Amino acid sequence: MNRILTLGKKSILGLGLLFFISVFTIGFFAGDKYGDVIPVLNKRLVPIYKVDRVDKKISITLDGTWGANYTEELLDIFEENDVKVTFFFAGYWLEKYPDLVKKIAVEGHDVENHTYTHPHCNSLSPEQIEDELERTSDLIEELIGKRPRFFRPPFGEYNNKVIETATGLDYQVVQWSLDSLDWQEPGVQYIVDRILNNVTSGEIVLMHNNAPHTPEALRILIPELKKRGFKIVPLSELVYKDNYYIQSHSGLQVRQKGAGDRN
Template identity: 65%
Template sequence: MNIFFTSRRAAGVITVLVLMLTFLLGMLAGDVRERIISVTTKRLVPIYKVDTPEKKIAITIDGVWGAEKTSRILDIFDKYNVKITFFFGGYWLEKYPDMVREIDKRGHEIGNHTYTHPHCNSLAPEQLRQELEKTSLLIQDLTGKWPRFFRPPFGEYNNTVIRVAEEENYQVIQWSIDSLDWKEPGVHFIVKRVLEKAGPGEIVLMHNNGKHTADALEIIVPRLIEMGYKIVPLSELVYKDNYYIESHSGIQKRILSPRERK
């Protein structure tokens, strides 16, 4: 009888231990699943900055309203033999076709900024494709060139926006230095902000019709050159092939060949 009761007691203990172990394993499995999901769910990001050993920096200018100050900006770039990348909305392209041709004639790049400047996260994939195609067709019609780069309005994006743009063969561009010229903070503020944050591979955001943008560029451009920077369009900064983008920083990095890794 004693043996019987001891065995039954032992069986009860074993059962409890098994249940506890099962519970713990279940929790562990859940944690592991969460970790796997975290690792395998890829967050897609645009290019914020380029990892480059060269002292190159890109000034990019968005245009969605007005053109009164654009000629002066172009003259500043001509004065210092600087080429940059502009991003225009489709309706801006339609409103100022002669200015678009002039920008292209002076050797600057024009990127896609959608047609209606919408919040892209709210668009269905096909709607975004239509926005991109309509704008690129306008750029091609005015300049004879199909744009390589796309900048989402408001800097707004999600995985769908990035994926659709890449499927349409665009490289998606954000920025690493927001000049905040759109807030009209004054020339000194814009100049100080850009120059203090300047570094190799940085991408600067400005706007063609900002109140203080041209005055700020009159100071920023020669100062960057004095600091040893080469101001380049995105096509001379952004890697076209053999690269990856860090999901936590948006920094574009080259994939080194075996020889370069030695």
Template identity: 45%
Template sequence: MKVITISRKKLVQFLLGGLAFVFIFSIVSGPLIGGAGKLAQTVTGRNKMVPIYQVGLEKEDKRVSISFDACWGAEYTDDILNVLDKYGIKSTFFLVNIWLNDYPEIAKEISNKGHELGLHTVSHPHLNNLSEEEIKKELVENRALIEQLTGQKAYLFRPPFGEYSNKVLKVAESEGIVTIQWSIDSLDWVESKSKDEIVNRVLKDISSGDIVLFHNNGQHTAAAIVPIIEKLQADGYQIVPISELIYKENYYIDSQGTQRKKK
């Protein structure tokens, strides 16, 4: 039998290399955390948390969500609600307190028509610049006003400007709030975007589990969602509120923000 001898220096190098490999592998493929009412952490090596951008569904499960942020103005909101009524669609509206105070009756109408309401803060601030207490106040007071006006106990939350940090997500999680982003931005808020441009932008890449972002006061939004809804329904998609799209338990969120069912 041939005996192989290794110098102490090479042995140390070998062991250190092995430890480095294990450390890097644990960062890259370490466990993702998820569950009912919990946000998951990515494994970027910096323990960065991510919210839900989209949901990983089985191929035969053709569900998507369309959602609306309401911050300023309500000129086109009735038109949007009429379109949703016509096609039997229930959606999710994320509402800011400054909007709720200006349009409380419209908020009640949205709720009475069976649509889901979500949190969008009190004043639409840049949350990353606020303290934990200030973030909590933005969420708690937003939730309280929604419940006061409509009776809905909102628990889905969309950060203003799509901005978030571990601090923001942890505060939301501590309040039992699930943070929701979007996988497709219609850009309906851009004044130069035509109806056809909005339609094409949404339909070109949409697939099961996507969450589409619209705004309640986009000039072409009501007209654009008509062909979008018709095409999705013709292709066999079911358009549901976000709470009916996401998993409630036994899930994780990957580094791309896709919520997935644990095997």
């Protein structure tokens, strides 16, 4: 006579829980190895916060959403010091200052995507996020003839939905590793000290194009950073374009072993 094995509800629940824990554990460690390539069991996705580099390259990034009072002065400073940076603009800013956007691009700086209306993207549907991104990219392409490669979520706010939608549209999602806090108007020396005391290779520095202390801080920072051996480059020269993974616990972008040095 064949025996029929029967399981009670508690046994079934126990086996299910054991299976879930096993798969989650495997997925967690696999995720650290392969980064954002295969999200496992809704593992939390992260943007690029910093790049694993030893060549002392860093990027200065400036978000633009609420004005342009200091932008011409910033461009003069960058030209005087022969450095290129990256600007993240909201779509409505682009529409208000089209000639300035063109000048920024002509002078060799990156112009990237910061959504159209600067919303809280976590509260939007994937379709709404896509509209925010593509509407802004269309504007950038119309103005400078080139679509952006990078997207920075407003307020530094993101979730898996935001990252999955953006990466599905071929954007690399970028945050920052070092916040100058210039938007708080803490004073020039505070901004300078905050960056110089914390900067390391591969840093992504956050600043803002319309913060009043930013130009004077950069007049001090850029020569000092160069003196210390740092090379200031736009994100397109800092961030790896392919063959990389992102550490889920830190947001550090790491080059795959044996990969070429393509940005």
